[in-house]
Amino acid sequence: MFTRQKTLMFTLLITLITFTVFIGSSICTAQKVSLSVAINEVDVRGRTIIDRAVQEYEKRYPNVDVEITAMSNEVYQAEGLRSLFATGQPPDVYMFFGGDGQIRQYVETGRAIAFDQYLLSEKNWEGDKMWKESFIPSALQSGRMEVEKEKLYEVPRTVNISASWYNTDVFKKVGVAPPTTWTEWGEICQRIKNAGYIPIVMGNKGRWHAGHWFAIAIQRMAGKEAYFDLVLQRKSFTDPDIVKAFSLIGDFAQRGFIVEGVNALARDAALPLLFTGKAAMEASSGSWHITSALDYPEYNFDFFKVPKVEGGKGNWRVDLANKHGWLINAETKHLEEAIDFVRAQSSFERGKELAEIGQISAITGTEEFLHPLATEMVREIFYPAPDFIVYADDCYEEEYGLFIEDAFAEVIGGRPVEETLARIQKRAEPYQNLPK
C-alpha cells in the first residue's frame, strides 16, 4: 500500500526520469546547427521566394536547421527586431531597410558584420563567379553610414525607388497628364477633385506613409542636407525652408486633395480606393507599389517622378530610394552558416523570381525579368540620380521620431502648418542639437 512517503518518492522518481529524457533529446538535437533568421517580408509571394532559398540551403547543408521569425514591416521596424535583440536570443541573420539612423545603432553596437571581405573571397551560390559580381553595382551603393565607415554592412536583396503612382484610367477620364511642377500638380488635383474623384490617397495610420511624401517635399524645397538635418535633430521645425516644405503638402490637405481620414487609414486600407478607380494617385511610394497592384489586374497604372518645386533649393534629380537586404549579427556563433544562407538568398534564381513579382532585384542579369514599369523607374529615376535620400523612418532615432511623425500626421491631416510646427518645435527643442 502506498504511504505518503512512497507517493512522494515515486513522484520525484518520475520527474527525474522525465527530466533525463528531456535533457537527452536536447543533446541529440543539439548536434544540428540552428540558424535563426528574422524577416520583415510577409507578402506571400516574397515569402515563398525566401522559403525556396531556405529549402535549397537546407538541402545543401542538411546539418543546418533554419528557423524563421517573420513580422510585418510596421511591427518589425518599430518593435519587433529590437524585441528579438532585447530577449537575449537575437537572430543570426536579419533583414533591414537600409538607412542611416536605425541601421547605425546595430552596426555601432557590434550587431552587424562588414561583408566586404566575403563578397571578394566567396563565390556566389551557383559557384560560377565571385559573390560581389552577382550584384548590380549600383545596388551595392552604400548608405551614408556605410560611406562614412567605408564598409558594406547590408547585402542588398531589392532596391526600392520612390515615385508618385497614378491610375491611368482616371487620368484619361479627367483629361489630365502627369505634372512636372508642384503648381501643376495642384491644378491637376483640383480638376480631379472637381470630376468627383479623390485626388491623392495615402494611409498614415501607421505613421510612416506620410513620411515618404514629406521626405521628398522637404528635399525638393529645402535641399537634401536640410532634410537630413531635420530628421537627425539638427534643424528647427520652424526653419523658414522647412515651413515652406511642409506647406507644400499642407496646402494640398487644406484644399481637400488628400483622402479624408488619412490618419485613420492604413496604407493597405487606402490603396484599394486607387486600385478600384475611386482615387487618382498615391503621392509617394516605393516600387513595391507594383507588387501591391498585382492583385488588381484591372488596375492600369503608371508613375511620375515627384515634381520639381518652383524656387526650391533641392536638386530635382535627387530622389528617394533605399535597399532592402540582409545583415548578419556579428555576435553569431554560426558565421559560416549565416554567410552561406545569405549567398543562397542572393542567387540568380531568387533574384529572377523577385523581379517577376514586381520588385527591383539587386542581382545582376535579372533586369530582363523586371516589370516594365520597374525597368522604366530604374532608367528614369535611379540611374540619372546623383544621390539619394532615404525614408524618414529609416533615419531618425525613434524617440525623436515622435515629433517628426506628429508633424507629418498633423499637417497631412489638415492642421494649420505654422501653428502646428511651432507647437511641435516647442516640445522637440530639448532633444535637438541646433547649431548655435
Added chain:
Amino acid sequence: MRKMNFTKIYPYLYILPAIVFIALFILYPVAQGLYLSMLDYDPIMRISPYVGMKHYARVFRDPVFLTAVRNNFLYIGVSLITEVAAGLMIALLINKVKDSLISPSYQVIVFTPNVISMVAVGLLFSTIYHPQLGALNTILEKVGLSSWTRIWLGDPVLALGCIIVASSWRYIGFVAVIYFGALQRIPKELYEVASLDGANSIHQFLYITLPLLRGITTVIVGLALIGGFTVFAIPYVITRGQPYHSTEFIVTWSIKRAFSMENISYGTAISVVLLGIVLIATALYLKWREKEVYEY
C-alpha cells in the same frame, strides 16, 4: 532517532506550486519592472544607467499620458453604463423566452461576439468604419442618410466613441449571459407575491430584480474596472492611437514608448504608474463593495 513528521509540512507542499507560480510570474516581473523603470535601459546600445525617478517625473508631465488616462476613465465610464444597461436588457429579454425551445440559440448568438478574438474584432470594426468603403457609411448612404456619414476614425471625438462601441459589442453578450444566470436564481415566488399585492412589472423590476442583482452587478463592475484600465488590443488595432494621439490608452502608450519609440524604461514607468492606478481603484471598489448585498 525521531521519525520525521511529514504531516505538518504537507499543507505547504500543496500550496508550494501556487506560491512558486505567483512569485515567478507576478512578483518577480513586477519587481523587475520597478527596477527597470529607474534605469535608462537600451538593449541595443547595451547601456542601463541608473536615473532614479526621472521617468516618473516625465510621466506626469507627458501630455499624451494624461490624454491616455482621461481616455481610460471615459472608456470605463461609458462602456460600463452601456454594457450593464444593454446586457441586463438582453438578459431580461432572453429570460422572457427561456422556456421556449430556441432559448439556448439566443444565448449562443448573444455570447458569440465574446469568443471572437479582440484583434479580429478590431480588424472587423476597422473595416466597418472605413470612410469610403466601410459598411457603416455605405448603409447610411443607401438608406438616405448621407448627411450622417462621417470620417469615423478621423475625428478625435468620434474615434474614441467608435472604439467604445466595438469593445462594448464584444462584452455585452458576456454581461448578458452573467445576468441571465443571476436571474435564474431569483425565486419566482417573490414575483408571484408581488403580483398578488398589485405590483406591476415595472415595480417588480425596480424593487425585486434590481436589488437582487446588486451582488452580480458589483462583480461586473469590478471586471470592467480592471479590464478598462488594461484595454489594449481593440484600440491598438482600430486606431493605433490616431488621430493625433486622441485615442491613446495607458497600455497602448506604454507599449509604444517601450518598443516603437525604443525607450523601454520610460514605457515600464508608465506601466508601473498604471499598476498604482489599478491598485487604488481596486481598493476603492472593494471598500464600496462592502455595502450590504441582499441574500436570498
